[in-house]
Amino acid sequence: MLKTLIWRPLQRLVDFVSGSAVGGLVLMGSAALAMAVANSPWAPAYFAALHAMVGPLSALHWINDGLMAVFFLLVGLEIKREFIDGELASNPLRVLPGLAALGGMIVPAAIYLLVNRSNAESIRGWAIPSATDIAFALGVAALLGSRVPASLKAFLAALAIIDDLGAVVIIAVFYTPGLSTIYLGLAVLAVVFMALMNRLGVARLWPYLLVGAVLWVLVLKSGVHATLAGVATALCIPLADRQGRLPSDDDCTHSPLLRLEHALHRLVPITVLPLFGFANAGISFAGVGLAQWLAPTTLGVGLGLLVGKLVGVFGAAWLAIRLGWARMPRAASRMQLFGTALLCGIGFTMSLFIGMLAFPDHPDYQDEVKLGILAGSLLAGLAGWIVLRTAPASRETEADG
Template structure:
């Protein structure tokens, strides 16, 4: 059945993301270890070595992460069309939770940084959730956690990713080049024409997508968003919506350009691209780190935004929408388990680090941002896990 096929694909995605999250944890830890070892100078030198006019770190953050955003865009499109988010009742809960989970951290950040305008650009850092890291933690609990909660977390994180993409596009563009934007617009138009005429071969999309990335690299809009634009034009094809009168038949996944590309990218992103990003960007030197650094407005705003703001915003919006009868809560899940998942959404890691690198260019603010993201994410990891592992006298009564 179509729904079962879509759910199966969704579950495979969640499983690969969870496994990739565990690899990400290890790679981030290695980055921290190397940055605080005798190899620290070599680590920094290699990352800033120029290749083709860009540093290796730049290639990772602007090049490899464009592939990450391409996969994120494909996942969002698939889930919206034929997956767990293909109808309003299915989108309502994760969408409302994601909105709450982005508003509260931003408000907390601004409240703490009100008197330091130079740090205001970091307001979006604590609004993000790292889907791979969060699912990796949740996967450690195995069958103790209802599958509906894993679906909820994955859907919420996908909505969160969509919000982060919009924030990056709107708030972190600078020094716009009209000429480069014109080339990017032309490339986007060509991709749209490919989609309109039902081009199902992937090569034309990838070729024009590469040109789009190059144009956006010089446009002032972050180059990684080229991946999202490309993803939105990749057709779901015959396996998805039954183009040409085929109805809602899912058919053979091999006939869908979107499924083929997503399948080809999933393991590379989960087990290479995101871990490499984590290793390259989590390497914060702890030399000279003091409590005062974590109590500075920028650091404190990010830490409390991730750890307090995420859980507060998500739970407030979920409880309110449930009482108003707007949403259906995850099946077989207790309020304690939903709260535990809300805390895990404070694991910002990859997306938060990425936004932090867009927000600041000076070494001091970047170092404080990285330290704060790691601290807030670790707090959310351990406290969320503790809440989910809290002993139960009996099986708690599900909330619905």
């Protein structure tokens, strides 16, 4: 009786809130709340709470290094599933989103570097506009319903997965300030141990999560950003069952990876991401004037997201289709592809995360990064929504109807 009256309705509510559309709105609401608090009489308490020490780390570090490792665990699970048994399971499926993601990383970075070429310090933020926020982008696409063909939603999801993989590589290579070879060696041993468990057919989740927690501590001590422990753990968790069979659409209960992914899909959008947004989006507009809005960092990030993502994603996709390397997503028009490329300019979560890594000790740059992300993401999302809302359907869609 208790399960019927309380648990099942609560479970449905969690499933609804963690959906891509509503989850994106929750994240947007947490960011808006952070900005409201940062510009209210409670601002001193807000900033003091973020920098209060909780054990060995500040509250902000626990969120950015600890909770975000759970987000990266989910990202790693999605990457592995898609490459083994999903939208990226074969080379033909990888061509269009892969080239579009590559263009969407290179062009925004080039725009940022061009705008900031005369400032040696702000150049460190070149990767900030290179990342797409999968929750926001898919959330806007979901809100548009059937106006966005299913093939384009799959293309956007695949592109965002590859984009996340690129962001993980960028963080590991370019935003690792110093290394401790001892802790890094121990971290490698932990990964090898989990890979061995996978090889031996260990299907229970708790051994992987236990070793993953140890790995997180080792990676934190090593100098590599601790969130990468989440990705490494995810890549070691088996997708297949004990007999080596990949999960079917009807039954995924025997897949350790899918069980954990489904659980995190419920948890992360309503806990980790809103907390991250609330902790990092708070910017005080006191003293923010035209100089801050026109600062090279702000312009580089904003233009990188709004213009760079559009040019990079749409340009690379159009070129690949034109050269015959890939096919246009089924039942999608060129204008709908253009609108989807605009949505890729929503770079909230990953862009904020990379921004904090690029300028850990420069609050002025951090504020300019936030201004650029907010402006670029908002304009890109709004423009993408308008284009997809008004774009004519492809002839293929009309013929099917």
